[in-house]
Amino acid sequence: MKPTLTAMALALAATGATAQSQDPVTIEFAYPYSHLFDITYERILERFNADHPHITVEFRATYESYEDGTNTILREAVAGELPDVTMQGLNRQAILVERGIAKSLEPFIAGEEDFERDGYHQAMLDLGTFEGEVYGLPFSVSLPVGYYNMETMAQAGYDATNLPTTWDEVIAACEALQEAGVDNPVFWGWNITGNWFLQALMWSQDEPTMVGNDFRIDTPAGLTALETMHGIFRGCEMQNLEWDAALASFSAGDIGMLFWSTSAVGAVERNMGDFTLMTHEFPGLTEDGPMGLPAGGNSAMLVSDSEDPAELEAAWLWLTYITSGEGAADVARTTGYMPPNQAANEIILADFYEENPTKATAVRQIELLREWQAYPGDNGLAATQVIADYLEGIVIGDYDDMEVLQQEMAEEVQDLMPADG
Missing domain, CATH: 3.40.190.10 (Periplasmic binding protein-like II)
Structure with missing residues (x-):
């Protein structure tokens, strides 16, 4: 009998979900819009590699658009060729949840002693929440x-x-x-x-x-x-x-x-x-x-079909790394997106927007944020x-x-x- 995702996640929690295995592990990652995000992920990956040298993150060919990203994942699910983590448009998450491709992140969140839901802007976190469970952590949000x-x-x-x-x-x-x-x-x-x-x-x-x-x-x-x-x-x-x-x-x-x-x-x-x-x-x-x-932008979703706890642990580490703290702050530094993480916006980037006024306009409009509907x-x-x-x-x-x-x-x-x- 195959272990369920929940069972594997709880097993990870029992041994420390963020504890690093020293055995090398490789995960695959796919994202859209090369011209916007290549420099962002290159910067994040350099820091991630230093913090987690046993994990290799392989980048797949970038999606041309959010629609292309969703279509690609739907095809790969049929072919059994899914990446471990995919970035999907905020308005394209629901279809992957409805079809059972995206995995609930709740078991992994439960295994984190210091995971703070309040660290994410609630309106942004809500965009990746379905029937009370989080399936996508927002990575970049635009207006x-x-x-x-x-x-x-x-x-x-x-x-x-x-x-x-x-x-x-x-x-x-x-x-x-x-x-x-x-x-x-x-x-x-x-x-x-x-x-x-x-x-x-x-x-x-x-x-x-x-x-x-x-x-x-x-x-x-x-x-x-x-x-x-x-x-x-x-x-x-x-x-x-x-x-x-x-x-x-x-x-x-x-x-x-x-x-x-x-x-x-x-x-x-x-x-x-x-x-x-x-x-x-x-x-x-x-x-x-x-x-x-x-609200435009995209969210990180776990779509791995792996049954290896070490690979799932690595995928979760990467997913949370890019959506919180310095990883989220790099979104603002290299693009014009707003980080969805309040710590990135309010602490790490405290002086950034004053020094970079072209990137501050969307932040001034944040109270206008509404759902990007599918x-x-x-x-x-x-x-x-x-x-x-x-x-x-x-x-x-x-x-x-x-x-x-x-x-x-x-x-x-x-x-x-x-x-x-």
């Missing part, structure tokens, strides 16, 4: 922000005191930049993973995109979200760029305003041309600003793509009547949702 090339903005009369605070003001800024000779004044991240910016416009009105199995684009808030996107795309004559091309173009100094995840601040700063970068709060539909914003059922990933296709249709000019688009999108996506009950 949408505005990026500004201040030399380009100055051409249209903007400085740090008068950056746009509403989407109408963004459109006005686009027009002023175009009059000043700027060909590409803005890129707005409609194509960021998981329909994140659509959800940002919904949460800006304090409205969820999903209620149970009901896709809420057919509401007045849904129409406002679509009309806001249409206004930005047309009013700013926004080019249809792939997300990586948009980031590269902004870093090169070719775009005046970029609305994107704070996650890319580190990558932009490492690659930017000779201009002054400033980040600022995400604009709202009114001067009062957004009422809420979706689409339920087996067709959740398909629904994500259908919505993205409709949004691209607005960008390229296929749709101008947002009420017609609203009805078509609502019907097609709702058909992909599970029937109630």
Whole structure:
């Protein structure tokens, strides 16, 4: 009879779950977005190797996106080729829990004498908690922000005191930049993973995109979200760029305003041309600003199918190492993500944000944090793509009547949702 995960974890606890075996052990680890996280994990791994020299962490090929990460794990589960630890988008954890691929971390937490749940921001920890049990420890959390090339903005009369605070003001800024000779004044991240910016416009009105199995684009808030996107795309004559091309173009100094995840601040700063970068709060539909914003980012999940207690111990050590203390602090130092661990934010990084103001914007917005919602059922990933296709249709000019688009999108996506009950 095969031992259960709980039994093995309790066995580890009985002998000291954090006690290090001196026998060499290798674990496999997979994560998304090489351009954002390679430098982060390289820095963490160097410290981890010094602290745990008997453990070898092998990095698998990176996932292209959160959707790719989930699809990859689903395939590997069928093939019996799972890594030990995987990083999954905060909105993609549920499907791995529902299918029994992700393992509950409760037995391991119970074996830790000094594990502090309160060390993690509760709203962030809640995102990885299902039916009262923790399955994912948050690693990096982001919120949408505005990026500004201040030399380009100055051409249209903007400085740090008068950056746009509403989407109408963004459109006005686009027009002023175009009059000043700027060909590409803005890129707005409609194509960021998981329909994140659509959800940002919904949460800006304090409205969820999903209620149970009901896709809420057919509401007045849904129409406002679509009309806001249409206004930005047309009013700013926004080019249809792939997300990586948009980031590269902004870093090169070719775009005046970029609305994107704070996650890319580190990558932009490492690659930017000779201009002054400033980040600022995400604009709202009114001067009062957004009422809420979706939490982006990813979580560490144990998906190992190993029965070796030493390998499970090593996987748990790595998982907790990257999500707490100095490991979590490295997220902020190398990217623009916020560490989910309060100790990292409040103690280790006490002076960091004052010295790095471009990375402080998301922290100022943390009270707006809301759930990055998943689409339920087996067709959740398909629904994500259908919505993205409709949004691209607005960008390229296929749709101008947002009420017609609203009805078509609502019907097609709702058909992909599970029937109630």
